[in-house]
Amino acid sequence: SQQGEEDPQALSIQEGENATMNCSYKTSINNLQWYRQNSGRGLVHLILIRSNEREKHSGRLRVTLDTSKKSSSLLITASRAADTASYFCATDEDSNYQLIWGAGTKLIIKP
Amino acid sequence: EAQVTQNPRYLITVTGKKLTVTCSQNMNHEYMSWYRQDPGLGLRQIYYSMNVEVTDKGDVPEGYKVSRKEKRNFPLILESPSPNQTSLYFCASSLGVGTTEAFFGQGTRLTVV
Numbered sequence: 001s002q003q004g005e006e007d008p009q010a011l012s013i014q015e016g017e018n019a020t021m022n023c024s025y026k027t028s029i030n031n032l033q034w035y036r037q038n039s040g041r042g043l044v045h046l047i048l049i050r051s052n053e054r055e056k057h058s059g060r061l062r063v064t065l066d067t068s069k070k071s072s073s074l075l076i077t078a079s080r081a082a083d084t085a086s087y088f089c090a091t092d093e094d095s096n097y098q099l100i101w102g103a104g105t106k107l108i109i110k111p
Numbered sequence: 112e113a114q115v116t117q118n119p120r121y122l123i124t125v126t127g128k129k130l131t132v133t134c135s136q137n138m139n140h141e142y143m144s145w146y147r148q149d150p151g152l153g154l155r156q157i158y159y160s161m162n163v164e165v166t167d168k169g170d171v172p173e174g175y176k177v178s179r180k181e182k183r184n185f186p187l188i189l190e191s192p193s194p195n196q197t198s199l200y201f202c203a204s205s206l207g208v209g210t211t212e213a214f215f216g217q218g219t220r221l222t223v224v
Contacts, residue, residue, distance in 0.1 A: 033212065035213075043154075043203075092208055
Protein backbone atom coordinates (compact mmCIF):
# COMPACT_ATOMS: atom_id res chain seq x y z
CA SER A 1 0.00 0.00 0.00
CA GLN A 2 1.37 3.38 -0.95
CA GLN A 3 2.17 5.84 1.72
CA GLY A 4 0.42 9.12 2.10
CA GLU A 5 2.58 12.20 1.96
CA GLU A 6 3.41 14.51 4.78
CA ASP A 7 5.13 17.83 4.75
CA PRO A 8 7.35 19.19 5.85
CA GLN A 9 9.64 16.23 6.47
CA ALA A 10 11.23 18.15 9.30
CA LEU A 11 10.28 21.28 11.22
CA SER A 12 12.28 23.15 13.82
CA ILE A 13 10.65 25.98 15.79
CA GLN A 14 11.10 27.90 19.01
CA GLU A 15 9.21 26.89 22.12
CA GLY A 16 5.95 28.77 22.34
CA GLU A 17 5.44 29.02 18.58
CA ASN A 18 2.77 27.12 16.70
CA ALA A 19 3.65 24.11 14.57
CA THR A 20 1.69 23.06 11.50
CA MET A 21 2.20 19.86 9.57
CA ASN A 22 0.26 18.56 6.60
CA CYS A 23 -0.85 15.21 5.27
CA SER A 24 -2.18 14.39 1.82
CA TYR A 25 -3.78 11.21 0.60
CA LYS A 26 -4.84 9.80 -2.72
CA THR A 27 -8.36 8.41 -2.66
CA SER A 28 -11.51 8.59 -0.57
CA ILE A 29 -11.33 7.89 3.15
CA ASN A 30 -13.65 7.19 6.04
CA ASN A 31 -11.31 8.37 8.77
CA LEU A 32 -7.94 10.02 9.21
CA GLN A 33 -5.81 9.72 12.32
CA TRP A 34 -2.75 11.46 13.70
CA TYR A 35 -0.14 9.76 15.85
CA ARG A 36 2.96 10.92 17.72
CA GLN A 37 6.17 8.94 18.10
CA ASN A 38 8.88 9.87 20.54
CA SER A 39 12.29 8.73 19.39
CA GLY A 40 12.39 4.95 19.03
CA ARG A 41 9.19 4.46 21.01
CA GLY A 42 5.75 3.17 20.08
CA LEU A 43 3.26 5.42 18.32
CA VAL A 44 0.62 7.13 20.42
CA HIS A 45 -2.78 8.06 19.05
CA LEU A 46 -3.56 11.78 19.11
CA ILE A 47 -6.82 12.35 17.29
CA LEU A 48 -9.21 10.78 14.78
CA ILE A 49 -11.27 12.85 12.38
CA ARG A 50 -14.07 11.38 10.30
CA SER A 51 -14.63 12.22 6.66
CA ASN A 52 -17.78 14.19 7.47
CA GLU A 53 -15.93 16.38 9.97
CA ARG A 54 -13.96 19.46 9.00
CA GLU A 55 -12.24 20.34 12.22
CA LYS A 56 -11.50 18.74 15.55
CA HIS A 57 -9.77 19.94 18.70
CA SER A 58 -8.02 18.18 21.53
CA GLY A 59 -6.22 20.38 24.04
CA ARG A 60 -3.51 22.25 22.12
CA LEU A 61 -4.13 20.18 19.00
CA ARG A 62 -6.30 21.26 16.13
CA VAL A 63 -6.87 19.00 13.14
CA THR A 64 -8.57 20.03 9.93
CA LEU A 65 -9.70 17.86 7.06
CA ASP A 66 -10.38 19.01 3.54
CA THR A 67 -11.78 16.09 1.58
CA SER A 68 -11.98 18.11 -1.64
CA LYS A 69 -8.21 18.62 -1.51
CA LYS A 70 -7.58 15.22 0.07
CA SER A 71 -5.51 16.78 2.79
CA SER A 72 -5.37 17.27 6.53
CA SER A 73 -3.34 19.50 8.79
CA LEU A 74 -2.28 19.17 12.41
CA LEU A 75 -1.69 22.37 14.34
CA ILE A 76 0.04 22.30 17.70
CA THR A 77 -0.35 25.62 19.48
CA ALA A 78 2.03 27.08 22.08
CA SER A 79 4.59 24.33 21.47
CA ARG A 80 6.62 22.86 24.32
CA ALA A 81 9.91 20.97 24.40
CA ALA A 82 7.93 17.80 25.16
CA ASP A 83 6.23 18.11 21.76
CA THR A 84 9.52 17.16 20.10
CA ALA A 85 8.63 13.96 18.25
CA SER A 86 7.70 12.58 14.87
CA TYR A 87 4.10 12.95 13.78
CA PHE A 88 2.33 10.55 11.43
CA CYS A 89 -1.02 10.55 9.70
CA ALA A 90 -2.85 7.35 8.85
CA THR A 91 -5.92 6.75 6.73
CA ASP A 92 -8.14 3.85 5.81
CA GLU A 93 -8.19 4.86 2.17
CA ASP A 94 -8.71 2.13 -0.37
CA SER A 95 -8.79 -0.62 2.19
CA ASN A 96 -10.82 -2.19 4.92
CA TYR A 97 -7.82 -4.14 6.06
CA GLN A 98 -4.87 -1.80 6.34
CA LEU A 99 -4.00 1.64 7.55
CA ILE A 100 -2.10 3.75 5.05
CA TRP A 101 0.68 5.69 6.79
CA GLY A 102 2.36 8.93 5.89
CA ALA A 103 6.14 9.20 6.00
CA GLY A 104 6.01 11.46 9.05
CA THR A 105 7.10 14.95 10.06
CA LYS A 106 9.96 15.26 12.51
CA LEU A 107 9.25 18.18 14.83
CA ILE A 108 11.97 19.75 16.96
CA ILE A 109 11.07 22.35 19.57
CA LYS A 110 14.01 24.51 20.55
CA PRO A 111 14.00 25.83 24.11
CA GLU B 112 -4.37 -0.50 32.01
CA ALA B 113 -4.98 -0.97 28.29
CA GLN B 114 -1.75 -1.98 26.65
CA VAL B 115 0.10 -3.89 23.99
CA THR B 116 3.14 -5.71 25.34
CA GLN B 117 6.03 -6.71 23.13
CA ASN B 118 9.02 -8.77 24.13
CA PRO B 119 11.91 -8.53 23.97
CA ARG B 120 12.62 -4.79 23.69
CA TYR B 121 16.09 -5.37 22.31
CA LEU B 122 17.53 -8.41 20.59
CA ILE B 123 20.85 -9.13 18.91
CA THR B 124 21.02 -12.42 17.08
CA VAL B 125 23.03 -14.19 14.41
CA THR B 126 22.01 -14.95 10.86
CA GLY B 127 19.87 -18.04 10.59
CA LYS B 128 18.95 -18.47 14.24
CA LYS B 129 15.19 -18.69 14.55
CA LEU B 130 13.55 -16.17 16.83
CA THR B 131 10.12 -15.13 18.01
CA VAL B 132 8.96 -11.70 19.08
CA THR B 133 5.88 -11.92 21.26
CA CYS B 134 2.96 -9.51 21.27
CA SER B 135 0.02 -9.54 23.64
CA GLN B 136 -2.91 -7.14 24.08
CA ASN B 137 -5.41 -6.94 26.94
CA MET B 138 -8.19 -5.01 25.20
CA ASN B 139 -10.00 -7.85 23.43
CA HIS B 140 -9.16 -6.28 20.09
CA GLU B 141 -9.88 -8.25 16.97
CA TYR B 142 -7.37 -6.56 14.67
CA MET B 143 -3.64 -6.94 15.23
CA SER B 144 -0.69 -6.15 13.01
CA TRP B 145 3.08 -6.07 12.81
CA TYR B 146 5.12 -3.24 11.34
CA ARG B 147 8.75 -2.60 10.74
CA GLN B 148 10.19 0.88 10.78
CA ASP B 149 13.37 1.77 8.95
CA PRO B 150 14.98 5.20 8.50
CA GLY B 151 13.57 6.95 5.46
CA LEU B 152 11.02 4.19 4.78
CA GLY B 153 8.44 4.92 7.45
CA LEU B 154 6.11 2.25 8.81
CA ARG B 155 5.64 -0.82 6.63
CA GLN B 156 3.14 -3.48 7.50
CA ILE B 157 4.43 -7.05 7.64
CA TYR B 158 1.34 -9.09 8.53
CA TYR B 159 -2.06 -8.44 9.98
CA SER B 160 -4.84 -10.47 11.53
CA MET B 161 -8.54 -9.67 11.45
CA ASN B 162 -9.38 -12.27 14.09
CA VAL B 163 -8.35 -15.61 15.56
CA GLU B 164 -6.95 -17.98 12.93
CA VAL B 165 -7.19 -15.25 10.26
CA THR B 166 -3.89 -13.77 9.11
CA ASP B 167 -2.87 -11.97 5.93
CA LYS B 168 0.24 -10.59 4.31
CA GLY B 169 0.98 -6.91 4.51
CA ASP B 170 3.42 -5.04 2.31
CA VAL B 171 6.68 -6.74 3.34
CA PRO B 172 5.89 -10.31 4.50
CA GLU B 173 8.94 -12.10 3.05
CA GLY B 174 11.02 -13.81 5.72
CA TYR B 175 8.34 -13.56 8.41
CA LYS B 176 5.60 -15.76 9.81
CA VAL B 177 2.80 -15.07 12.26
CA SER B 178 0.11 -16.99 14.04
CA ARG B 179 -3.11 -16.02 15.82
CA LYS B 180 -4.22 -18.97 17.93
CA GLU B 181 -5.69 -16.77 20.65
CA LYS B 182 -7.25 -13.35 20.40
CA ARG B 183 -4.75 -11.67 22.70
CA ASN B 184 -1.49 -12.98 21.20
CA PHE B 185 0.10 -12.36 17.82
CA PRO B 186 3.73 -13.55 17.73
CA LEU B 187 6.12 -12.65 14.91
CA ILE B 188 8.44 -15.44 13.86
CA LEU B 189 11.67 -15.10 11.90
CA GLU B 190 12.57 -18.62 10.84
CA SER B 191 15.98 -17.73 9.43
CA PRO B 192 16.83 -14.10 10.17
CA SER B 193 19.09 -12.19 7.83
CA PRO B 194 20.89 -8.85 8.28
CA ASN B 195 18.30 -7.05 6.12
CA GLN B 196 15.75 -7.80 8.82
CA THR B 197 17.62 -5.56 11.23
CA SER B 198 14.95 -3.04 12.10
CA LEU B 199 12.61 -1.60 14.71
CA TYR B 200 9.45 -3.70 14.98
CA PHE B 201 6.05 -2.68 16.32
CA CYS B 202 2.98 -4.66 17.15
CA ALA B 203 -0.36 -2.84 17.15
CA SER B 204 -3.96 -3.70 17.95
CA SER B 205 -7.33 -2.04 17.46
CA LEU B 206 -11.02 -2.83 17.45
CA GLY B 207 -11.23 -2.22 13.73
CA VAL B 208 -9.15 -0.82 10.90
CA GLY B 209 -9.13 2.95 10.85
CA THR B 210 -12.38 3.35 12.74
CA THR B 211 -10.80 3.50 16.17
CA GLU B 212 -7.37 4.26 17.52
CA ALA B 213 -4.59 1.73 17.23
CA PHE B 214 -2.54 0.89 20.32
CA PHE B 215 1.14 0.22 19.75
CA GLY B 216 3.66 -1.79 21.69
CA GLN B 217 6.91 -0.16 22.79
CA GLY B 218 8.85 -1.72 19.97
CA THR B 219 11.52 -4.37 19.52
CA ARG B 220 14.88 -3.27 18.19
CA LEU B 221 16.30 -6.27 16.35
CA THR B 222 19.88 -6.54 15.12
CA VAL B 223 20.87 -9.51 12.98
CA VAL B 224 24.62 -9.95 12.55
